[in-house]
Amino acid sequence: xxxxxxxxxxxxxxxxxxxxxxxxxxxxxxxxxxxxxxxxxxxxxxxxxxxxxxxxxxxxxxxxxxxxxxxxxxxxxxxxxxxxxxxxxxxxxxxxxxxxxx
Numbered sequence: 001x002x003x004x005x006x007x008x009x010x011x012x013x014x015x016x017x018x019x020x021x022x023x024x025x026x027x028x029x030x031x032x033x034x035x036x037x038x039x040x041x042x043x044x045x046x047x048x049x050x051x052x053x054x055x056x057x058x059x060x061x062x063x064x065x066x067x068x069x070x071x072x073x074x075x076x077x078x079x080x081x082x083x084x085x086x087x088x089x090x091x092x093x094x095x096x097x098x099x100x101x102x
Contacts, residue, residue, distance in 0.1 A: 007056065011094055013037055023096070030099040036060075036089040044086040050100040053077045058093035062086075 005023050012019065013035050023031040029049075036042075036058075044063075053062065059072045064085045071077060079085060 007033055007094075007096070011035055011057075013092055016040065018042060020097075027102050029101060032097045032099075034093070034095050034097055036093045038089055038091050038093075040093075041088045042086060044084050046082050046084045047079075047099065049081050049102075051079055051081075052098045052100075053079075054096045054098070056094045056096060058089060058091035060090060060093050060095070061088045 003024055007023070010021055010023070010033050014037060016037060018040060019035045021033045023033055025031075038058075053071070054076045055071045055073050057073055059070065062069045062071050062077060062085065064077070064079050064083050069077060070090075
């Protein structure tokens with residue numbers, strides 16, 4: 001199977017809150033596109049699967065465990081399942097979240 005999606009065409013910013021759109025979901029993983037306006041936050045939580053975050057637009061402060069990372073377009077962050085993380089958008093933010101496995 002091959003899949004082509006034009007992510008830029010899927011982008012729309014909410015006035016507040018977080019908007020996510022599923023790009024693909026299969027037995028081997030899930031890909032979601034997230035959009036967050038400047039100043040929006042996602043509070044601390046942990047995922048049950050390994051995950052990767054790829055920033056497409058904007059900048060974000062991203063905490064994994066006790067360590068903060070400043071991510072910008074082109075940056076990729078990988079984290080193992082179970083790690084607590086949170087994030088705060090410094091600018092209007094677009095990122096791709098890939099969850100591995102089922």
